[in-house]
Amino acid sequence: MKTQRWFTPWVLTIPALAWLLVFSVWPSINTLRLSFTNAKPLGGDVDFVGLRNYTDMLHDGDVRTALLNSVVYMAICLPLLTILPLLLAVLVEKRLPGISFFRTAFYVPVIASAVVVGLMWTWLLDDRGLINNMARALHVVAQPVPFLTDRWLVLISAISLTVWKGLGYYMIVYLAALGNVRKDLHEAAAIDGAGAVRRFLTVTVPGVRGTMFLVSILVSVAALRVFSELYILTGGKGGPGGKDQSLVMLIQQYAGGFYGNFGYASALSVLLFAVTLVPMIVLARLNNRSER
Amino acid sequence: MRIFRIAAAAVLMVSLAACGDDSPTTDSDKITGNITLQTWALTPKFTDYLNEVIAGFTAKYPGTSVKLLDQPGDGYSEKVLAQASSNTLPDVINLPPDFALPLAKQNLLVDVGKGDDLSKTYVQGGIDAYKFNGVDGVYGYPWYLNTDLDYWNVKQFKDCGLDANTPPATTQELFTQAATMKAKCPDNFLMSRKPDVSDFVRAGIKITSDDGKQFVFNTDQAAALVDQYRDAFAKGYLPPSVLNSDYQGNSKLFTQGKVAWTTGGATGLTDFQRDNPSLKGQVAVSKALDTPPLYVQGVSVSSKSRYPATAKAFAQWITNADNQNKFGHLVNIFPSTLASASDSYFGSDDGTPAGKAKALAFGELKDAKNLIPYEVNADMQKLLDQQIALAVKGDVTSKKALDDAVAKMNQMLSRQ
Amino acid sequence: MKALRYFLLAFVLVITVGPFLWELSTSLKGAGEDIYTQTPSFVPHQPTLNNYAKVADAIPVWRYIGNSLVVAALTVGGNILFATTAGYAIARLRFRGRSVVLGLFLSTLVLPGEVTIVSQYVTVRDFGLADTLVGVALPGMVAALNVLLMYNAFRALPQEIDEAAIVDGATVPQRLLRVSLPAVRGTLAVVAIFAFIQAWDDFLWPLIVLTSPEKYTLTVGLQYLSGTFTQDQRLIAAGTMIAFIPIAILFSALQRYFFRGVEEGGVKG
Numbered sequence: 001m002k003t004q005r006w007f008t009p010w011v012l013t014i015p016a017l018a019w020l021l022v023f024s025v026w027p028s029i030n031t032l033r034l035s036f037t038n039a040k041p042l043g044g045d046v047d048f049v050g051l052r053n054y055t056d057m058l059h060d061g062d063v064r065t066a067l068l069n070s071v072v073y074m075a076i077c078l079p080l081l082t083i084l085p086l087l088l089a090v091l092v093e094k095r096l097p098g099i100s101f102f103r104t105a106f107y108v109p110v111i112a113s114a115v116v117v118g119l120m121w122t123w124l125l126d127d128r129g130l131i132n133n134m135a136r137a138l139h140v141v142a143q144p145v146p147f148l149t150d151r152w153l154v155l156i157s158a159i160s161l162t163v164w165k166g167l168g169y170y171m172i173v174y175l176a177a178l179g180n181v182r183k184d185l186h187e188a189a190a191i192d193g194a195g196a197v198r199r200f201l202t203v204t205v206p207g208v209r210g211t212m213f214l215v216s217i218l219v220s221v222a223a224l225r226v227f228s229e230l231y232i233l234t235g236g237k238g239g240p241g242g243k244d245q246s247l248v249m250l251i252q253q254y255a256g257g258f259y260g261n262f263g264y265a266s267a268l269s270v271l272l273f274a275v276t277l278v279p280m281i282v283l284a285r286l287n288n289r290s291e292r
Numbered sequence: 293m294r295i296f297r298i299a300a301a302a303v304l305m306v307s308l309a310a311c312g313d314d315s316p317t318t319d320s321d322k323i324t325g326n327i328t329l330q331t332w333a334l335t336p337k338f339t340d341y342l343n344e345v346i347a348g349f350t351a352k353y354p355g356t357s358v359k360l361l362d363q364p365g366d367g368y369s370e371k372v373l374a375q376a377s378s379n380t381l382p383d384v385i386n387l388p389p390d391f392a393l394p395l396a397k398q399n400l401l402v403d404v405g406k407g408d409d410l411s412k413t414y415v416q417g418g419i420d421a422y423k424f425n426g427v428d429g430v431y432g433y434p435w436y437l438n439t440d441l442d443y444w445n446v447k448q449f450k451d452c453g454l455d456a457n458t459p460p461a462t463t464q465e466l467f468t469q470a471a472t473m474k475a476k477c478p479d480n481f482l483m484s485r486k487p488d489v490s491d492f493v494r495a496g497i498k499i500t501s502d503d504g505k506q507f508v509f510n511t512d513q514a515a516a517l518v519d520q521y522r523d524a525f526a527k528g529y530l531p532p533s534v535l536n537s538d539y540q541g542n543s544k545l546f547t548q549g550k551v552a553w554t555t556g557g558a559t560g561l562t563d564f565q566r567d568n569p570s571l572k573g574q575v576a577v578s579k580a581l582d583t584p585p586l587y588v589q590g591v592s593v594s595s596k597s598r599y600p601a602t603a604k605a606f607a608q609w610i611t612n613a614d615n616q617n618k619f620g621h622l623v624n625i626f627p628s629t630l631a632s633a634s635d636s637y638f639g640s641d642d643g644t645p646a647g648k649a650k651a652l653a654f655g656e657l658k659d660a661k662n663l664i665p666y667e668v669n670a671d672m673q674k675l676l677d678q679q680i681a682l683a684v685k686g687d688v689t690s691k692k693a694l695d696d697a698v699a700k701m702n703q704m705l706s707r708q
Numbered sequence: 709m710k711a712l713r714y715f716l717l718a719f720v721l722v723i724t725v726g727p728f729l730w731e732l733s734t735s736l737k738g739a740g741e742d743i744y745t746q747t748p749s750f751v752p753h754q755p756t757l758n759n760y761a762k763v764a765d766a767i768p769v770w771r772y773i774g775n776s777l778v779v780a781a782l783t784v785g786g787n788i789l790f791a792t793t794a795g796y797a798i799a800r801l802r803f804r805g806r807s808v809v810l811g812l813f814l815s816t817l818v819l820p821g822e823v824t825i826v827s828q829y830v831t832v833r834d835f836g837l838a839d840t841l842v843g844v845a846l847p848g849m850v851a852a853l854n855v856l857l858m859y860n861a862f863r864a865l866p867q868e869i870d871e872a873a874i875v876d877g878a879t880v881p882q883r884l885l886r887v888s889l890p891a892v893r894g895t896l897a898v899v900a901i902f903a904f905i906q907a908w909d910d911f912l913w914p915l916i917v918l919t920s921p922e923k924y925t926l927t928v929g930l931q932y933l934s935g936t937f938t939q940d941q942r943l944i945a946a947g948t949m950i951a952f953i954p955i956a957i958l959f960s961a962l963q964r965y966f967f968r969g970v971e972e973g974g975v976k977g
Contacts, residue, residue, distance in 0.1 A: 009803040009881045016794035017809065019786075019850035020816045023828055028819045040707070042376060042394050065353060072742060091716055102717045103963050105725050111905060111955055112727045113948050119760035122729040123748055127532045128550065130747070149685065150536045166723065172901065173857065173967040181862050194865055214860050218853070221818050235536040239673060241682035257671050258394035259708050268819045276818040284814070333936040335921075336766045366929030367915045376918045378833065548744040559937050567941055568742040623937045 017100075028273070034264035043257055053267035063268070067275070068125045069155060069230075073246070074223035074279065076159050077166075081219040082212055085170035090204065092171070093178050107168040108213065117161070117231035122148070125157050127234075148233055155242040158229040165229075166222075170215050174208060181207030213287040220279040225272065228253070247272045323332035326605060327383035327601035332589075333365035334386075341622060349609045355546050356363040356602055360383075376400055380592040383603040384610075387432060389421040389668050392592050396424060396431040402593040402600065403429030404607065414611075421588035421662060426502045434628035435613040436619060439584045439653050439660045441556040442598050443564065443578040448552040450495030452477040456576035459553075463581050466553075467520060474554065483530045484542035484551035486684050489676060490663035495583045497666050498662040507668075507701045510694035518683050518690035525684045535681045547571070547610065555580065558585070558624035558653035577649045579656055586660035588628070624650050626657060672701045728952075734945035735759050743941045763933065766943065769950060771922065772929035776908055777954075779845045779925055783907035784900050786849025791899055795858025796884050800870060810859070816852040829916055839921060844914045848906055850942075854954045861895035862888055895964040904958055906950070924949050958959040 013039030035053055039046045057063050092103050109117070124130050125147035132144040149156045181204060189199045205212070227248040230238060238245030245253075247268060314556060332479065334342060339362075346358045355607055361382055363371055371390060375381045376395055387395070395401050404410070408640050410419050418434025442459060449456040453476040460466040470482040492509050493499060495517055496585045499509045524530060534541070546554035547567050567685070582675050591611055597603040609615065616627035626638060641651035664673070683693035730751050734743055737901045738754030763769060797803070798810050828847045829838075837843030867890060889896075915924045921929075930947040934938070 004801055004880050008801070009797040009801045009806070012797035012880075013800075016790040016855055017812065019790065020813070022831060023847040023850075024816045024852070031820075038707075041373060047934050054828060058965045068748075088720065089711065091720075094713070096710070096713065100960060102721060104959050105721050107959055108728045109724050111909065112441055113731070116727045116731050116945075120730060120748070122533075128746065131719040132754050133870070145533070146532060149342060149532050164723065167720075172898050172963075172966065175896045175963075176857075176861065177864070178964055179894040180861070187868065209858050210864055212858060217814075217817070221916075223888070225820065226821075227822075233536070235541060237681065239680055239681075240535050240678065240685050241688065242675075242678040247818075248788055248822055248839055249785060251820070253671060254672070257369060257669060257820075258391065259669055260672065260705065261707055262703075269822065272820045273818060276820075277815070280814065280818055331728075333932070333934070334934070336932060337937065361919060362921060362932075364928060365934050366931050367912055367938060370912060371915060374829065378829075380919070502961050544744065548746055550746065565938065566739075567744055568738045570742050662741070 012102040031266045035264045035270050039262040041260045044166035053264045066245050066250050071222045074220050077223040079267045081166045086174050088171045109165045110169045118210045151243045177211035224276045253270040293667040321601045321606045323353045323602045326357045328359045330382040331362045331386045333361040364563040383597040384607050386590045392431050393424050401431045402595050405430030414628050432592035433523045433607050435589045438557045438587045439581045439656050442578045445552040446574045481531045481551045481660040493663045506553050507698045515690040522684050559647045584656040584660040675700045731945045735949045759942045763946045767932050770854040772926040776926040777843045780904050782845035784847045784903045786901040787854045790850045793857045794855045799859045799862035813852045813855050839919045843917045851940035861892040894966040897962040
């Protein structure tokens with residue numbers, strides 16, 4: 001049976017495709033082109049330099065550090081932000097008195113201003129901050145824990161901030177998906193005597209599997225592109241020695257201001273693209289396999 | 293947040309090709325036509341003042357009009373970069389010297405010193421701020437000046453065995469008094485910043501080679517200074533948060549009462565007290581340590597202006613003694629015109645703390661020097677800051693940190 | 709059980725709303741109260757609404773809100789329309805090149821956003837849209853993320869609902885509008901919220917595109933509160949709260965749709 005005319009799918013997809021080609025793909029191709037040049041932000045001659053930006057990258061210790069930071073960041077964020085928001089969504093899914101207030105409140109971190117978030121988190125994590133004061137009062141530690149100045153602790157602190165912000169964001173993605181999980185399955189399972197945990201694992205999780213896949217991709221891409229959390233917590237400096245910089249912070253450093261190295265920043269962007277592609281392909285493979 | 297700089301930078305790149313030169317009609321030496329004036333974060337507080345200046349100009353030169361385009365404080369460099377790249381710079385622009393330098397190098401600004409002896413009108417320090425290594429000329433009229441003062445927390449001084457009437461006057465005294473404070477009050481901090489390039493200049497260390505092509509401040513003397521900070525940090529004279537602090541970090545720590553010292557302009561006192569009114573009467577002010585810094589804001593003229601004569605005339609108008617004096621009466625900043633010295637307002641201490649700050653700062657200006665060479669741009673300062681943080685924390689030796697910083701900064705410099 | 713739920717809810721609440729509460733209390737603090745204290749103080753001791761009035765005096769808040777609403781409306785409209793059609797086609801229609809199109813949307817997701825703004829400005833300028841609100845809205849009117857969200861939602865619908873409609877002789881637009889769309893209202897609401905917030909909160913892009921202060925969006929206009937010599941944290945906080953209110957309204961209005969899933973769309977499995 002013929003269910004559609006051949007051009008219908010294209011009529012439906014072409015506007016979105018065209019938009020992305022003009023505003024995402026084309027600028028990216030341009031970035032690729034610039035990555036082979038010595039382009040500067042302001043004027044001057046632009047020369048083709050071949051692969052020099054890429055070979056420079058290999059010997060750049062900052063790039064290695066940033067890459068390592070980004071990968072660690074992703075490895076920790078991925079499981080946390082794929083699972084915790086789902087649990088939160090299940091928690092607020094049920095209609096309880098005042099639940100819409102909670103739903104809105106949980107979304108607040110997503111839209112809180114970066115400056116204020118930075119201020120509050122510094123209050124928490126500073127040497128004289130809430131956490132250190134409590135820990136010292138309880139004699140858990142003798143010396144304040146250097147949450148904001150130790151190379152790895154800064155990373156962990158920033159990850160907490162990312163998780164904190166991401167909870168509400170991915171929660172609403174899950175909420176919309178939970179609405180589509182068929183209630184009769186839940187009821188059937190409940191009649192079979194399945195407990196809450198069992199029902200979550202056998203009904204809810206399979207019901208939102210596609211969404212979990214999408215969320216895991218979004219989380220890994222966002223984690224590899226982390227910028228503002230590290231920026232906020234380290235006053236824009238990327239920690240002592242710049243050891244807590246992410247790739248995006250490096251890109252900004254090279255591309256920003258009146259004197260940048262735009263060619264090098266473009267090459268770093270290409271590297272970032274390649275790196276973000278990896279988890280996406282891996283996750284897509286996993287998803288395909290489990291679908292079969 | 294500030295990914296934006298990339299965007300702006302990128303915009304420039306891409307538009308390079310598109311930069312068709314629609315050459316301005318320079319036929320008019322007459323002062324006429326519609327021009328635009330771009331200021332930096334001055335409205336709405338000074339809208340009335342700016343409109344008055346504009347009204348005075350258009351009344352003097354009939355047939356002219358000036359459109360005020362005040363830009364928000366955040367993102368100004370990105371905005372200017374985008375304008376510069378797309379040939380849309382306003383006719384008259386408020387630019388600090390470090391913004392003017394790259395634009396001047398690309399011939400985007402008018403040499404306002406050509407055929408005009410600026411030193412008859414403006415103080416030398418102001419003019420020098422708009423003269424750059426490697427380009428001839430003066431690329432902006434000096435506008436308002438400011439410097440830094442030291443602000444001290446009176447209560448913490450008293451509680452910790454110090455006298456706020458005799459605060460440190462030099463960096464070395466700062467170290468000794470910090471030791472006193474630490475001994476009496478182990479939980480308080482006197483020092484609130486780690487060293488930066490201005491501290492090296494203060495100590496007389498040479499920053500660049502004579503030809504301006506290389507940074508050379510990685511000397512033993514500079515390393516010894518960083519060592520001093522490292523030891524002070526180890527002894528707990530500085531709070532650990534200085535390792536991350538940004539440009540305004542010390543004033544925020546000061547306002548919170550976490551440290552007993554900060555630097556700040558002559559307007560600083562008002563800011564601290566507005567944020568934390570409990571600081572009223574608790575802040576002592578004194579002259580800057582060692583050499584006071586000089587901060588200059590200026591007004592430049594776009595070389596692409598359609599009405600260059602008008603734009604130049606307006607830039608002179610807004611920076612003339614009369615208009616600058618009026619500005620200085622509204623807020624604690626100082627005129628860059630020679631004639632303003634005869635305005636007794638600036639040197640007078642009316643007995644209020646803010647009045648004292650104003651008088652002190654005005655007195656300081658004659659010794660004030662630019663302490664951050666314009667070659668050292670914001671990115672380089674960040675690189676240096678990162679390395680110094682590492683050294684102060686004790687992770688690497690001061691010499692190695694400075695060597696690393698200089699190497700990276702030289703790399704950046706060579707690319708310009 | 710219910711008590712446990714509320715306990716958990718309250719626990720997460722405490723974690724999430726701290727910065728928001730601080731901003732709110734700062735915006736209500738009188739001129740005689742400290743802002744930066746060693747430990748944050750959340751209770752204004754001299755509560756006042758003065759700061760809000762002062763914001764309205766200092767900057768044309770209503771005009772900025774109007775400009776922001778224009779940009780947000782265009783962005784939301786564009787995403788709802790184009791993400792729905794594209795998402796539906798990839799999820800529910802069979803055609804050659806379908807997987808290529810899907811792959812394209814997925815890979816657009818990982819294009820580093822930091823550099824895509826790059827030539828967007830030039831493009832917008834070449835379209836003659838510099839210094840216009842349409843120019844601000846244009847690049848954000850289709851986001852790959854939203855296309856994928858809609859794709860994911862349509863894909864989750866059971867195959868049978870289309871088959872039944874096809875038997876009834878429904879065309880593709882009819883199937884989309886009458887059968888599938890009502891079932892994915894929850895995701896549509898999410899897309900609307902994401903698009904709105906993206907448009908509403910953006911700072912640098914409108915700053916670059918717009919030059920005339922009277923065209924500024926709210927985020928850019930609010931920056932005037934942090935002037936060179938005039939930063940009053942209370943006013944800045946009040947401005948931030950003003951910017952927050954429309955988002956809160958939209959969110960509260962739309963969040964009930966999250967739960968109108970399949971069963972209420974009239975296609976009970």
